[in-house]
Amino acid sequence: MFRSVEIALTSLYVFTTAVLVGGIYYLHQVIGFQQWGIIALGVLLVTVGVGRVLAKIALDPLREHFDHLERLSKETLHELNLPVNTITANVEMLRKTNTDDKSLKRLERIETAATMLKERYNELDYLIKKQMERERIESFDLETLLSERLDFLRPLYPGVAWEILTGSWNVQCDRIGLGKVIDNLVENGIKYSPHSPAIAIVMESNTLSICDKGQGMDEITLMRIYDRYYQNDTAMAGYGIGLGLVKRYCDRHGIGLHVASRPGEGTCVKLEFKKGEKQNG
Template identity: 75%
Template structure:
């Protein structure tokens, strides 16, 4: 596909250059025009017309390829949602009929794997929508968004302890993307807490703070946390793309991102809104 596109671009360049030279020769030699300003103008117009036509011909296959890829990605993502929900629903039913420890552990592993798939599904869903649609910038109450995400996250992590102090604040950015950012930061806090997770969420003076009391990170690790696919603990589930996505979102919406952490004491992430 891309080899054909490269050949098409090379052909476009050679053809356009040839048309330009031929146009100059025709106007100067055949028509006998001596004014080089007129020659340059006519040659430029001919080149623009021919180049535009050839560019359209060359780019059409690439556009069709991306349209097909976009359609395939959306259809595949939609079809993934059904088996994930089926697995989750059946695990819930099996829990009602199996109460021995061995079976419950197996169901727990299946449930954990389904949650990982759902997490990847949500990230891919957001990424595809962000690439194919323009982000919707809107004004909203950040407190309402945090409470909405907490309602989901608290059901997902029932053993975690929560402490929050949230003030009203009107934010203006991509609401869906910010919800993904909050989910990611909270999930990191839960994931890297050795036992019962203790998550503190505060919204004060245009600053959102999400802190945990988990394992924390040293200074060397802090320098690499935004690297794509980097994981501080490779035994944890995930692919190491979470904070990379968070950083890109914050940069895109001019949100100051600060991370403070100490080994054995936990990590605190602050989002400072303009």
Template identity: 70%
Template sequence: MFRNVEIALASLYVTTTGILIAGIYYVHQVLGVEQWGIIAFLSLLITLIVGGVMARIAITPLREHFYHLERFSKETLHELNLPINTITANVQMLRKTHTDEKSLKRLERIEVASEMLKERYNELDYMIKKQSEREKIEHFDLGEVIEARLVFLRSLYPSVVWQVDIEPCDVYGDRIGLSKVIDNLIENGVKYSPKNPIITITLRNYTLSLCDQGMGMDEITLIHIYDRYYQSDSTMAGYGIGLNLVKRYCDRYAIALHISSKVNEGTCVKLEFKKREENGK
């Protein structure tokens, strides 16, 4: 497909150049026009017309490719939703007939894995909608979003000690995207706190703070933390793209992002949201 685009673009260049040269020759030699200003204007006009037509032809294969890719992604997401719901429903049914501790622990692990699949489903759905510029921008209570995420994260990380102090906070933006930002920051805190993880979450005066007492980062690492695929410790799980996405979200919705860290003491991330009267919404 991309080979066809390359061929189309090369054809665009050659054809436009040929028509331009032929046009100049025809106007100057055949029609006898000596005013070079008129010749230049007509040449520019011909170039714009031919270039526009050829560019439309060249971009058609790429447009069709992304259209089919988006449709395939939506169909795949739809197919994933059914087995996830089936697993969840059957786990709930099995809980009614299995009461011994061993079976309940197994069911709990299945349920947590199902929730993780559901989160990935929501994330893919969010990314597809974001690419299509169809995010749902709205006012919502950030405190409620944090509480909802903690319900899931507490089951996922039972060994973590959570210190939570949040108040209602009305913000404006993309609720699903902000949920992913919170998940990423908390998961980073857990991931880089290998011993007795303690996560402190504070929401006061339109400022969200997420702090851990983990391994921390030095100044060199802090310089590169927003680089895509960068990881300070290659042995840790993850793709190294999380903070890059966090920063992009914060930049998009004018959220001030501050990260402070000390080696062997931990890391603290602060998100400063605009008050409702400040963003004019």
């Protein structure tokens, strides 16, 4: 498809150039037309007209191609979500009926693979939505967004102990992206708290803290958590992708990102919003 577009553009460009040069030569040398201002205006009008035609020839196939890719991506994401959730749910059921070490290790490997697929799904989902929405900046209450995300997350993780302390605070940024950031940080906290996961979400002034009491990370790991595919050990599985997305979002919207962690004590991530965004009420 693009090869034929390239040939059409080249042919039209060569033909237009030849017509312009031939026309100028004919007017000046054959007819003896000497009004260069009118000649220049005519050349400009022809150039603009041909430019519009060239742009249409070049962009229409691209627009059609990207529309097709967008539809295909949305359909593929929708189809991926169901089998991943099915695998995860069945692993949990099988874990209750299988107690021998070999079966449990196999189930753990299946669950790890499903988790990796889910992470790729979440990343693609956010990137596609961001591309479609063009990151619409809006003003909204952070407490309302937190309530919406918790209503979504709590049923998915019934075994989590939640500690929620929030207040009303107005922010101005991309709402969809911030919701994905919150989901990512909460799910990371749960994922790396294998025993009795507990998540604390606290909003103090302009800082939102999302903390867990999981296995935590050492200083070396903390230095590389934003590297896209860095994986120090099994404790780091997935952290690079997720926190990389979080950091890019925060950098774009001027949100301070601070991560504190200690092995065996858990991890605390703080999002510091701009000082100018003030408390509601």
